[in-house]
Amino acid sequence: MVTGSVQAKNGKYYAVLNYKDDFGKRRQKWICTGYTIRGNKKKAERFLEEQLAAWNEKDIRYCDLTVDKYFENWLEEIRYEVKPNTYRGYCGNMKNHIIPYFKAKKLLIQELKPYHLEEYYRYKLKPNSKLNNQEALSHATIKHHHQNISKALADAVRKGIIHYNPAASARTPKAESFKGNFLNPAQINDLLILFKGSAIELPVTLAAVYGFRRSEVLGLKWSHIDFVNKTITICETLQQGTNGNYTDTPKTESSYRTLPMTDDVYKLLENHREMQAQKRKLLGNYYNVNDYVCTLDNGQVISPNYLSRTFHSAISKSSLPLIRFHDLRHSVASNLLNKGFSVVQVAEWLGHSSSSTTLKFYAHNDKTSKLSIANSLENMIAV
Secondary structure: OOEEEEEEEOOEEEEEEEEEOOOOOEEEEEEEEEEEOOOOHHHHHHHHHHHHHHHHHHHOOOOOOEHHHHHHHHHHHOOOOOOHHHHHHHHHHHHHHHHHHHHHHOOEHHHOOHHHHHHHHHHHOOOOOOOOOOOOOOHHHHHHHHHHHHHHHHHHHHOOOOOOOHHHOOOOOOOOOOOOOOOOHHHHHHHHHHOOOOOOHHHHHHHHHHOOOHHHHHOOEHHHEEOOOOEEEEOOEEEEEOOEEEEEOOOOHHHOEEEEOOHHHHHHHHHHHHHHHHHHHHHHHHOOOOOEOOEOOOOOEOOHHHHHHHHHHHHHOOOOOOOOOOHHHHHHHHHHHHOOOOHHHHHHHHOOOOHHHHHHHHHHHOHHHHHHHHHHOOOOOOO
């Protein structure tokens, strides 16, 4: 099978093909794409895909698998290769949307072209394409569908079922840039008062202070908290799967992080630990013994869906903006940037894989740097 890569040379992109000649000797063929380096990498990659398709087409045997049947088989094959939460997402997209659509088309996997995928994306932008209501799917959701399809078809290329990945050349609808909802410091204070004494007061408070992800705050254990050095370490998460809750590793390597406790958080955690001990003594055998920090009165671990549902119910009845639990994370990021902390500092606090992630999502909320620029421009215009 011919493989390849895109390489830069003399200011232009080249498609470099790797193959074996008739004598089994490895060879390379450099083909100029005609594209200059600046701003044309995606076009060069599409050119490479087309070249690989042409070279490999003669080596692919006929396969009578339809697109929908291939996707069904693929779901079964990767069941134990990905995280349960990831698999649940794949299943939702594939079984509810992608597979039914292509089943009706009766299209062979080897006949699938980029325009077939583009037709699917356009169809999902129309009303009636979303389950249980008349709404169309969002651009962002269609992007997720595209990623799932691309992953599945990349595996088909690896297996030699198809000669190239049609998703690599298919265009997806342009999604709007992310603008997360957030609460300002005064609203955060009102939020903490709102949840005072609530069953989810602790996870709400910790998320509002540290910007923890839902899975991070619920996966927090007492063994992760150092009361001597006043630190909290994120090293485990709690996820909700089809068969109940399960523990997992943090989202990325950078999500592993140790943060200092504020005095208020220190007191809150100390009081909560003491309260848990009292409840355990009071309920005896009826208490669910575990090491988790965020639990209900009977020691039962707070599940992710229960936290989101309870949070939504309470905030929807208040005068605060209707935000999701995850928007507390956006609030922390936005408020820290507005207090003058750098993008790098905020990225480390949130556990982002890179500061570019923070910059991409939250730079539009950074008023401090904009004010500094505005102040430096004062008195430049004569009145």
